[in-house]
Amino acid sequence: MFTPSQHDVRRFFCEAYRKHQGNEILTPLEAIARDWIMQHPEYHEGLRDVEEALAADYSVERGQTNPFLHLSMHLSITEQISIDQPPGIRAAFQLLAQRRGSEHEAHHEIMEALGEMIWNAQRSGLPPDGAAYIENIKRRAQG
Template identity: 70%
Template sequence: MFTPSSHDVRRFFCEVFRKNAAKEILTPLEAMALDWVLEHPEYADALADVDSALTRDYSVEGGQANPFLHLSMHLSISEQVSIDSPRGIRAAYEALARKLDSPHEAQHEIMECLGEMIWKSQRSGLPPDGEAYIDAIKRRAS
Protein backbone atom coordinates (compact mmCIF):
# COMPACT_ATOMS: atom_id res chain seq x y z
CA MET A 1 0.00 0.00 0.00
CA PHE A 2 1.28 3.43 -0.94
CA THR A 3 1.34 5.98 1.87
CA PRO A 4 2.25 9.39 0.45
CA SER A 5 3.82 12.04 2.62
CA SER A 6 2.27 15.50 2.85
CA HIS A 7 4.97 16.69 0.43
CA ASP A 8 4.04 13.92 -2.03
CA VAL A 9 0.39 14.99 -1.87
CA ARG A 10 1.24 18.65 -2.35
CA ARG A 11 3.56 17.87 -5.28
CA PHE A 12 0.86 15.69 -6.85
CA PHE A 13 -1.79 18.42 -6.81
CA CYS A 14 0.66 21.10 -7.94
CA GLU A 15 1.73 18.86 -10.81
CA VAL A 16 -1.91 18.27 -11.81
CA PHE A 17 -2.40 22.04 -11.85
CA ARG A 18 0.79 22.57 -13.91
CA LYS A 19 0.02 19.79 -16.39
CA ASN A 20 -3.48 21.15 -16.96
CA ALA A 21 -2.13 24.65 -17.61
CA ALA A 22 0.46 23.21 -20.02
CA LYS A 23 -2.25 21.09 -21.73
CA GLU A 24 -0.28 17.92 -20.99
CA ILE A 25 -1.81 14.46 -20.81
CA LEU A 26 -3.02 13.41 -17.37
CA THR A 27 -3.15 9.96 -15.83
CA PRO A 28 -6.64 8.75 -14.84
CA LEU A 29 -5.97 9.64 -11.19
CA GLU A 30 -4.67 13.07 -12.18
CA ALA A 31 -7.79 13.62 -14.32
CA MET A 32 -9.98 12.77 -11.33
CA ALA A 33 -7.94 15.16 -9.17
CA LEU A 34 -8.20 17.88 -11.82
CA ASP A 35 -11.99 17.78 -11.59
CA TRP A 36 -11.69 18.86 -7.95
CA VAL A 37 -8.92 21.38 -8.62
CA LEU A 38 -11.21 23.05 -11.17
CA GLU A 39 -14.07 23.06 -8.65
CA HIS A 40 -11.85 25.08 -6.30
CA PRO A 41 -10.37 28.02 -8.24
CA GLU A 42 -9.67 29.70 -4.89
CA TYR A 43 -6.75 27.27 -4.52
CA ALA A 44 -5.02 28.32 -7.77
CA ASP A 45 -2.34 30.43 -6.06
CA ALA A 46 -1.43 27.62 -3.65
CA LEU A 47 -1.23 25.10 -6.49
CA ALA A 48 0.78 27.33 -8.81
CA ASP A 49 3.81 27.57 -6.50
CA VAL A 50 5.17 24.15 -5.58
CA ASP A 51 8.04 25.57 -3.50
CA SER A 52 5.65 27.57 -1.36
CA ALA A 53 3.26 24.61 -1.18
CA LEU A 54 5.99 22.44 0.32
CA THR A 55 6.85 24.92 3.06
CA ARG A 56 3.46 26.45 3.87
CA ASP A 57 1.95 25.67 7.27
CA TYR A 58 -1.80 25.24 7.29
CA SER A 59 -2.23 24.84 11.03
CA VAL A 60 -5.62 25.24 12.65
CA GLU A 61 -4.22 28.20 14.57
CA GLY A 62 -3.40 29.92 11.26
CA GLY A 63 -7.09 30.00 10.45
CA GLN A 64 -6.72 29.03 6.79
CA ALA A 65 -8.03 25.79 5.35
CA ASN A 66 -5.46 23.40 3.94
CA PRO A 67 -6.24 23.21 0.22
CA PHE A 68 -4.22 20.01 -0.16
CA LEU A 69 -6.12 18.23 2.60
CA HIS A 70 -9.41 19.45 1.17
CA LEU A 71 -8.57 18.27 -2.36
CA SER A 72 -7.24 14.97 -1.00
CA MET A 73 -10.51 14.33 0.80
CA HIS A 74 -12.46 15.06 -2.38
CA LEU A 75 -10.23 12.64 -4.27
CA SER A 76 -10.54 9.95 -1.59
CA ILE A 77 -14.31 10.21 -1.56
CA SER A 78 -14.44 10.09 -5.37
CA GLU A 79 -12.36 6.92 -5.34
CA GLN A 80 -14.56 5.38 -2.63
CA VAL A 81 -17.69 6.16 -4.63
CA SER A 82 -16.19 4.86 -7.89
CA ILE A 83 -15.45 1.43 -6.38
CA ASP A 84 -18.31 1.48 -3.84
CA SER A 85 -15.99 0.92 -0.91
CA PRO A 86 -16.94 0.88 1.85
CA ARG A 87 -19.92 -0.93 0.43
CA GLY A 88 -22.95 1.30 0.18
CA ILE A 89 -21.13 4.61 -0.17
CA ARG A 90 -22.12 5.01 -3.82
CA ALA A 91 -25.84 4.80 -3.07
CA ALA A 92 -25.51 6.98 0.03
CA TYR A 93 -23.55 9.59 -1.92
CA GLU A 94 -26.06 9.58 -4.78
CA ALA A 95 -28.96 10.00 -2.35
CA LEU A 96 -27.21 12.88 -0.59
CA ALA A 97 -26.30 14.55 -3.90
CA ARG A 98 -29.96 14.33 -4.98
CA LYS A 99 -31.15 15.75 -1.67
CA LEU A 100 -28.71 18.67 -1.82
CA ASP A 101 -29.01 19.00 -5.60
CA SER A 102 -25.23 19.26 -5.65
CA PRO A 103 -22.62 16.50 -5.95
CA HIS A 104 -20.02 18.98 -4.69
CA GLU A 105 -21.97 19.87 -1.56
CA ALA A 106 -22.65 16.17 -0.99
CA GLN A 107 -18.90 15.60 -0.99
CA HIS A 108 -18.46 18.36 1.59
CA GLU A 109 -21.06 16.71 3.83
CA ILE A 110 -19.33 13.34 3.40
CA MET A 111 -16.01 14.98 4.33
CA GLU A 112 -17.46 15.76 7.73
CA CYS A 113 -18.50 12.13 8.15
CA LEU A 114 -15.08 10.92 6.97
CA GLY A 115 -13.30 13.28 9.35
CA GLU A 116 -15.43 12.12 12.24
CA MET A 117 -14.77 8.45 11.43
CA ILE A 118 -11.01 9.04 11.29
CA TRP A 119 -11.06 11.06 14.52
CA LYS A 120 -12.98 8.33 16.35
CA SER A 121 -10.61 5.67 15.04
CA GLN A 122 -7.54 7.62 16.14
CA ARG A 123 -9.06 8.38 19.53
CA SER A 124 -10.13 4.79 20.22
CA GLY A 125 -7.16 3.05 18.61
CA LEU A 126 -9.62 0.86 16.68
CA PRO A 127 -9.84 0.50 12.90
CA PRO A 128 -12.12 2.94 11.08
CA ASP A 129 -15.78 1.88 11.25
CA GLY A 130 -16.99 1.82 7.65
CA GLU A 131 -20.55 0.91 8.63
CA ALA A 132 -20.84 3.88 10.98
CA TYR A 133 -19.41 6.09 8.23
CA ILE A 134 -22.05 4.94 5.72
CA ASP A 135 -24.80 5.28 8.36
CA ALA A 136 -23.71 8.87 9.04
CA ILE A 137 -23.91 9.69 5.32
CA LYS A 138 -27.33 8.02 5.05
CA ARG A 139 -28.62 10.09 7.99
CA ARG A 140 -27.58 13.27 6.19
CA ALA A 141 -29.31 12.04 3.03
CA SER A 142 -32.60 11.26 4.77
Protein backbone atom coordinates (compact mmCIF):
# COMPACT_ATOMS: atom_id res chain seq x y z
CA MET A 1 0.00 0.00 0.00
CA PHE A 2 1.26 3.44 -0.89
CA THR A 3 1.28 5.83 2.07
CA PRO A 4 2.58 9.21 0.96
CA SER A 5 3.80 11.69 3.54
CA GLN A 6 2.17 15.07 4.03
CA HIS A 7 4.99 16.63 2.01
CA ASP A 8 4.57 14.06 -0.79
CA VAL A 9 0.88 14.97 -1.09
CA ARG A 10 1.58 18.69 -1.11
CA ARG A 11 4.33 18.30 -3.71
CA PHE A 12 2.03 16.18 -5.88
CA PHE A 13 -0.73 18.82 -6.01
CA CYS A 14 1.72 21.69 -6.50
CA GLU A 15 3.41 19.77 -9.31
CA ALA A 16 0.09 18.97 -11.01
CA TYR A 17 -0.83 22.65 -10.84
CA ARG A 18 2.61 23.72 -12.13
CA LYS A 19 2.41 21.28 -15.04
CA HIS A 20 -1.09 22.50 -15.89
CA GLN A 21 0.08 26.12 -15.84
CA GLY A 22 3.00 25.20 -18.11
CA ASN A 23 0.86 23.14 -20.51
CA GLU A 24 3.01 20.10 -19.75
CA ILE A 25 1.93 16.48 -20.06
CA LEU A 26 0.18 15.19 -16.94
CA THR A 27 0.01 11.64 -15.67
CA PRO A 28 -3.55 10.25 -15.48
CA LEU A 29 -3.64 10.87 -11.71
CA GLU A 30 -2.28 14.40 -12.15
CA ALA A 31 -5.00 15.05 -14.75
CA ILE A 32 -7.69 14.05 -12.24
CA ALA A 33 -6.03 16.25 -9.61
CA ARG A 34 -5.87 19.13 -12.11
CA ASP A 35 -9.59 18.81 -12.79
CA TRP A 36 -10.34 19.19 -9.07
CA ILE A 37 -7.80 21.97 -8.66
CA MET A 38 -9.51 23.90 -11.45
CA GLN A 39 -12.83 23.57 -9.61
CA HIS A 40 -11.22 25.17 -6.55
CA PRO A 41 -9.69 28.48 -7.68
CA GLU A 42 -9.51 29.53 -4.03
CA TYR A 43 -6.60 27.07 -3.66
CA HIS A 44 -4.54 28.22 -6.66
CA GLU A 45 -2.45 30.77 -4.75
CA GLY A 46 -1.43 28.14 -2.19
CA LEU A 47 -0.33 25.75 -4.94
CA ARG A 48 1.99 28.18 -6.73
CA ASP A 49 4.98 27.86 -4.38
CA VAL A 50 5.87 24.35 -3.24
CA GLU A 51 8.12 25.58 -0.41
CA GLU A 52 5.34 27.74 1.02
CA ALA A 53 2.93 24.84 0.61
CA LEU A 54 5.26 22.55 2.55
CA ALA A 55 5.54 25.07 5.39
CA ALA A 56 1.84 26.01 5.57
CA ASP A 57 -0.02 25.27 8.79
CA TYR A 58 -3.64 24.23 8.42
CA SER A 59 -4.26 23.27 12.03
CA VAL A 60 -7.81 23.28 13.36
CA GLU A 61 -6.90 26.12 15.68
CA ARG A 62 -6.16 28.37 12.70
CA GLY A 63 -9.65 27.74 11.31
CA GLN A 64 -8.50 27.28 7.72
CA THR A 65 -9.51 24.58 5.30
CA ASN A 66 -6.59 22.39 4.34
CA PRO A 67 -6.63 22.48 0.52
CA PHE A 68 -4.42 19.40 0.29
CA LEU A 69 -6.75 17.33 2.46
CA HIS A 70 -9.76 18.61 0.54
CA LEU A 71 -8.23 17.81 -2.86
CA SER A 72 -7.02 14.42 -1.59
CA MET A 73 -10.55 13.57 -0.52
CA HIS A 74 -11.81 14.49 -4.00
CA LEU A 75 -9.21 12.11 -5.47
CA SER A 76 -10.14 9.34 -3.05
CA ILE A 77 -13.85 9.68 -3.77
CA THR A 78 -13.19 9.80 -7.53
CA GLU A 79 -11.27 6.53 -7.22
CA GLN A 80 -13.97 4.93 -5.08
CA ILE A 81 -16.61 5.83 -7.65
CA SER A 82 -14.48 4.65 -10.60
CA ILE A 83 -14.04 1.16 -9.13
CA ASP A 84 -17.37 1.08 -7.22
CA GLN A 85 -15.62 0.37 -3.94
CA PRO A 86 -17.18 0.12 -1.45
CA PRO A 87 -19.85 -1.60 -3.51
CA GLY A 88 -22.77 0.69 -4.23
CA ILE A 89 -20.90 3.99 -4.02
CA ARG A 90 -21.18 4.64 -7.75
CA ALA A 91 -24.98 4.34 -7.73
CA ALA A 92 -25.25 6.31 -4.47
CA PHE A 93 -23.04 9.06 -5.93
CA GLN A 94 -25.07 9.20 -9.16
CA LEU A 95 -28.31 9.50 -7.19
CA LEU A 96 -26.85 12.20 -4.94
CA ALA A 97 -25.40 14.14 -7.89
CA GLN A 98 -28.73 13.97 -9.70
CA ARG A 99 -30.64 15.18 -6.64
CA ARG A 100 -28.17 18.01 -5.98
CA GLY A 101 -27.76 18.90 -9.65
CA SER A 102 -23.99 18.90 -9.22
CA GLU A 103 -21.31 16.22 -9.11
CA HIS A 104 -19.08 18.63 -7.21
CA GLU A 105 -21.72 19.25 -4.54
CA ALA A 106 -22.29 15.49 -4.30
CA HIS A 107 -18.55 15.02 -3.72
CA HIS A 108 -18.66 17.52 -0.86
CA GLU A 109 -21.55 15.67 0.78
CA ILE A 110 -19.74 12.36 0.33
CA MET A 111 -16.71 13.95 2.04
CA GLU A 112 -18.88 14.57 5.08
CA ALA A 113 -20.06 10.95 5.06
CA LEU A 114 -16.47 9.74 4.61
CA GLY A 115 -15.35 11.87 7.55
CA GLU A 116 -18.15 10.45 9.69
CA MET A 117 -17.20 6.88 8.77
CA ILE A 118 -13.55 7.47 9.66
CA TRP A 119 -14.46 9.23 12.90
CA ASN A 120 -16.79 6.36 13.90
CA ALA A 121 -14.10 3.78 13.13
CA GLN A 122 -11.52 5.65 15.17
CA ARG A 123 -13.93 6.08 18.07
CA SER A 124 -15.06 2.45 18.10
CA GLY A 125 -11.71 0.88 17.26
CA LEU A 126 -13.43 -1.14 14.53
CA PRO A 127 -12.68 -1.13 10.80
CA PRO A 128 -14.49 1.46 8.67
CA ASP A 129 -18.06 0.37 7.90
CA GLY A 130 -18.46 0.65 4.13
CA ALA A 131 -22.11 -0.37 4.21
CA ALA A 132 -22.97 2.36 6.74
CA TYR A 133 -21.01 4.84 4.59
CA ILE A 134 -23.11 3.98 1.53
CA GLU A 135 -26.33 4.19 3.55
CA ASN A 136 -25.27 7.63 4.81
CA ILE A 137 -24.77 8.81 1.23
CA LYS A 138 -28.15 7.37 0.17
CA ARG A 139 -29.86 9.17 3.08
CA ARG A 140 -28.26 12.42 1.95
CA ALA A 141 -29.68 11.82 -1.54
CA GLN A 142 -33.16 11.35 -0.07
CA GLY A 143 -33.05 14.50 2.05
